[in-house]
Every structure is written in structure tokens, then in C-alpha cells.
Amino acid sequence: MILPHVSYWLLKKEFQFEWRSKNAVQGLLLYTLSIGFILYSSFLFQEHLINAAVWSALFWISLLFSAMSAVVKSFLGDRGHTDSYYYQITSAHHLLFAKTFYNTLLLVVLFLLSMVIFSVLFGSVIADTGLFATLGILTCAALGGALTLLASIAAKVRNSHLIMAVLGFPVTVSIILMAVSGTRNCIDGLGLEALWRELLVLGAINAISLAVSFLLFPYIWRS
Amino acid sequence: MSFFFKKFWWKYLCVALLMYTTVAGLLVSVPRLAIVNETIRALYFHVPMWFGMVAMFGFSIYYSIQYLRKQDSLSDFMAVEFANTGLLLGILGILTGMLWANYTWGSPWHGDPKQNGAAIALLVYLAYFVLRGSLDNSEQRARLSAVYNIFAFAAMIPLIFIIPRLQDSMHPGSGGNPGFNVYDLDSRMRLVFYPAVIGWMLLGVWVASLQVRMRVIKQHLEDL
Numbered sequence: 001m002i003l004p005h006v007s008y009w010l011l012k013k014e015f016q017f018e019w020r021s022k023n024a025v026q027g028l029l030l031y032t033l034s035i036g037f038i039l040y041s042s043f044l045f046q047e048h049l050i051n052a053a054v055w056s057a058l059f060w061i062s063l064l065f066s067a068m069s070a071v072v073k074s075f076l077g078d079r080g081h082t083d084s085y086y087y088q089i090t091s092a093h094h095l096l097f098a099k100t101f102y103n104t105l106l107l108v109v110l111f112l113l114s115m116v117i118f119s120v121l122f123g124s125v126i127a128d129t130g131l132f133a134t135l136g137i138l139t140c141a142a143l144g145g146a147l148t149l150l151a152s153i154a155a156k157v158r159n160s161h162l163i164m165a166v167l168g169f170p171v172t173v174s175i176i177l178m179a180v181s182g183t184r185n186c187i188d189g190l191g192l193e194a195l196w197r198e199l200l201v202l203g204a205i206n207a208i209s210l211a212v213s214f215l216l217f218p219y220i221w222r223s
Numbered sequence: 224m225s226f227f228f229k230k231f232w233w234k235y236l237c238v239a240l241l242m243y244t245t246v247a248g249l250l251v252s253v254p255r256l257a258i259v260n261e262t263i264r265a266l267y268f269h270v271p272m273w274f275g276m277v278a279m280f281g282f283s284i285y286y287s288i289q290y291l292r293k294q295d296s297l298s299d300f301m302a303v304e305f306a307n308t309g310l311l312l313g314i315l316g317i318l319t320g321m322l323w324a325n326y327t328w329g330s331p332w333h334g335d336p337k338q339n340g341a342a343i344a345l346l347v348y349l350a351y352f353v354l355r356g357s358l359d360n361s362e363q364r365a366r367l368s369a370v371y372n373i374f375a376f377a378a379m380i381p382l383i384f385i386i387p388r389l390q391d392s393m394h395p396g397s398g399g400n401p402g403f404n405v406y407d408l409d410s411r412m413r414l415v416f417y418p419a420v421i422g423w424m425l426l427g428v429w430v431a432s433l434q435v436r437m438r439v440i441k442q443h444l445e446d447l
Contacts, residue, residue: 146378149370149374150371150374153354153367153370153371156358156363156367157354157357157358157367158357159357163353163354163357166350166353166354167350167354167371167375169346169350170343170346170347170350170375170379171347171374171375171378171379173343173382174378174379174381174382174386177382177386178386197389201381201385201386201389204381204385205378205381208377208378208380208381209374209377209378212373212374212377212378213374216291216370216373216374219291219366219369219370220366220367220370222366
């Protein structure tokens with residue numbers, strides 16, 4: 001079983017790189033904080049307007065924007081010689097697995113941070129925290145899977161950030177729709193019976209996007 | 224499909240079917256129903272656009288897969304032109320649907336799940352063309368856009384086939400509203416609807432085939 005070992009090594013490398021240049025992750029945390037604060041300021045003294053639907057839409061849209069900025073850089077650092085170095089020592093699947101896993105972890109961190117920011121600024125409205133965390137982790141995994149492949153495409157193009165947004169928004173719509181409607185149920189505290197459909201669809205999206213990424217990534221990487 | 228392009232019989236068939244669709248679709252009597260009234264004839268012009276769009280996008284995916292396997296420029300031309308034609312049919316489908324919704328639902332855009340799904344499907348293919356436009360190397364452009372085409376199609380499966388079934392809709396045929404098979408008691412509408420679907424699909428293939436041939440000729444001219 002060489003795959004887990006090599007992927008573990010690549011994953012460790014991702015963490016080391018991130019640790020070495022902390023400004024990227026610091027920028028990301030500040031970005032999330034700024035979005036939360038802008039949303040809060042634009043609803044200042046109108047907090048009564050924020051019901052379950054508005055809260056969940058604001059939360060997931062802010063997380064989607066943070067996620068786009070988080071994932072787009074995952075292949076940009078590997079431009080040039082680093083790419084050909086990986087090409088010699090590892091396979092496409094190891095690299096994809098490591099990058100997807102790392103991006104998912106990063107998104108879960110952003111999700112937890114957004115949750116703290118939103119509960120401080122807008123008040124904690126989630127009735128069922130455990131279910132909301134499950135929903136959040138599944139959504140982060142689905143976003144991580146879909147956006148990692150798109151980031152590898154965007155890294156080959158000149159204006160990567162624009163292309164990432166253009167390619168990413170239509171593909172992530174179904175994930176965000178499920179997350180928003182699931183969050184509404186978490187806020188109302190309707191329990192697992194009201195939420196299992198959303199969780200099931202998110203799991204299915206995860207399976208589809210991971211399987212298709214696995215098949216397609218070798219073709220992107222070859223160039 | 225390129226052998227099919229060189230035959231003529233299906234072009235005569237396409238012209239005949241579409242002439243029949245236009246004449247019979249506007250003149251043959253239709254069931255009288257409240258609210259819908261004569262707008263039920265949209266079935267012959269609006270619904271076949273979606274059948275055509277799905278078929279064109281399906282061909283586009285098929286040729287994208289072929290491109291990744293064979294790396295030939297003809298498959299890339301086929302993929303991009305079928306996507307282009309599918310986009311055209313999709314825009315026509317949205318416009319005819321908005322016209323119909325204006326008379327039956329009271330406003331052109333109603334936030335119906337089917338409308339939103341269709342709009343997002345069009346966004347995906349517009350993004351596909353933006354991606355193609357921003358890559359200079361033709362080999363890289365063909366390969367990356369083929370990958371995006373396949374990936375976006377897979378990502379849209381839940382959006383088109385699962386999520387609309389979880390939501391309510393005013394669209395005929397969903398959300399408890401009867402589709403045309405309930406109104407059409409004597410199967411008169413089927414006699415026009417099925418030929419219309421085949422006719423519009425053939426027209427789509429015809430448009431795409433002309434565009435592919437233009438691209439092939441352009442490539443030959445550049446190689447000279």
C-alpha cells in the first residue's frame with residue numbers, strides 16, 4: 001500500500017509550506033473576518049430583518065467566497081519547476097488526494113471561524129449545533145472536492161482568480177443550495193428527519209465529484 | 224458522426240418535419256383548457272428546445288471524452304460546436320419559456336426550479352467558452368476545456384435530476400401539475416410533438432455540422 005504513504009508525505013509538505021509562509025493563511029482568516037464584518041455593518045440597526053433564511057444565505061455565501069480564495073492558490077505555488085519535480089517523484093492521484101484533503105481541512109477551519117464570527121455578530125441562532133457541524137463538514141468536503149479540480153484548471157490560465165470564480169460558481173450552486181436549505185432546518189431545530197435528504201444529496205455530490213476528479217486529473221496534470 | 228454529416232437524406236427529413244411542425248403546430252386543434260388556452264402550442268416549440276439542448280450537450284460530452292482518448296482536433300471541433308448549438312437551443316428554450324410564462328403565470332421570470340436549473344446550465348456553458356477564450360495554446364485549450372465540460376456535466380446531475388424533485392414547482396409535469404400526457408386524451412398532440420422533437424434535434428445537428436466544417440476548412444487554410 002504505497003498510496004497512503006505517499007499521500008501522507010505530500011499532505012505533510014502542504015502543511016509545512018503553509019506554515020512557512022503564514023501570510024497566506026493569515027490573509028485568508030482576515031478575509032473571512034472582513035466579509036463577516038461587512039455583512040454585519042450593512043445590517044446594522046436592522047437586525048430584526050435577519051431570519052433563518054437570511055442568516056443561512058449570508059453564512060454560506062460568505063463561506064463560498066472565502067473558499068474560492070482559499071482553494072485557488074493551491075496549485076499556483078507549484079508553477080514552474082516544482083511541477084516537474086512532482087512529476088518525477090509522485091503520481092497524479094497521490095497529488096490530487098493530498099491537495100483535496102488539505103483543501104477540505106482548510107475549508108473546515110474557515111467554516112468553524114465563520115461560525116464563531118457569525119455567532120458573535122449576529123447572535124447564535126443554530127438550535128442543533130451537532131447536526132449543523134455535520135452538515136458543514138459534508139459541505140466543506142463537497143466544496144473541497146469540486147474546487148480543487150477547478151483550481152488545477154485555473155492555475156494553467158493567466159487570470160486565475162477570475163477564471164476560478166467563473167468556473168466555480170455554476171458548479172457549486174447545487175452544494176450551496178443544499179447547505180442553505182439544510183441550515184434553515186438546523187436553525188429551526190427540526191432534527192435529523194428534516195435534514196437527511198440534504199445530507200444524502202451532499203454525500204452523492206461528494207462521491208460524484210471525487211470520482212470524476214480522479215478520472216480527469218491526470219489529463220490536466222500532464223501539461 | 225462525421226459519416227452522417229456527409230449524407231443528405233436527414234436534411235430533407237429535417238426540413239419536412241419542421242414544416243409539418245410549424246403548419247400542424249399552429250393549425251391543428253388542441254385541447255381547450257382554462258389559463259393555458261392556446262399557449263399549449265408552446266409544447267411544439269418550447270419543449271423540443273430542451274430535448275435538443277440536452278442531446279447537443281450529450282454529443283458535446285461524448286466528443287470531449289473522445290478528445291481525451293485520441294487527442295485529435297476534429298473531436299475538439301465537434302465538442303465545441305455541439306456545445307455552441309446546445310447553448311443556442313437553451314437560450315431559445317429560455318426565451319420561449321419566458322414568453323409562455325408571461326401569459327400563464329403572469330410574469331416572465333418566476334423563480335421556478337426548472338427555470339433556475341436551466342439558467343445555471345447555460346452559465347456552465349458560458350463559463351466553458353470563457354475558459355476556452357482565455358487559453359492561447361490550442362492543444363491546452365482543447366484538453367482543459369474537455370475536462371471542464373465533463374466535470375461540469377457531472378456536477379450538474381444533482382442540480383437537474385435531484386434538486387428539482389425536492390422542491391415544489393408550477394411547471395407543467397412537476398409539483399403535482401399534470402403534464403401534456405394528461406391533457407392529451409386522444410393523443411392528437413403526440414402526432415405533432417414527437418416529429419417536432421426529432422425535427423429540432425436534426426436542425427441542431429445540421430447547424431453544428433456546418434460550424435464544424437467551417438472550422439476544419441479554417442484549419443486547412445492556416446496549415447497552408
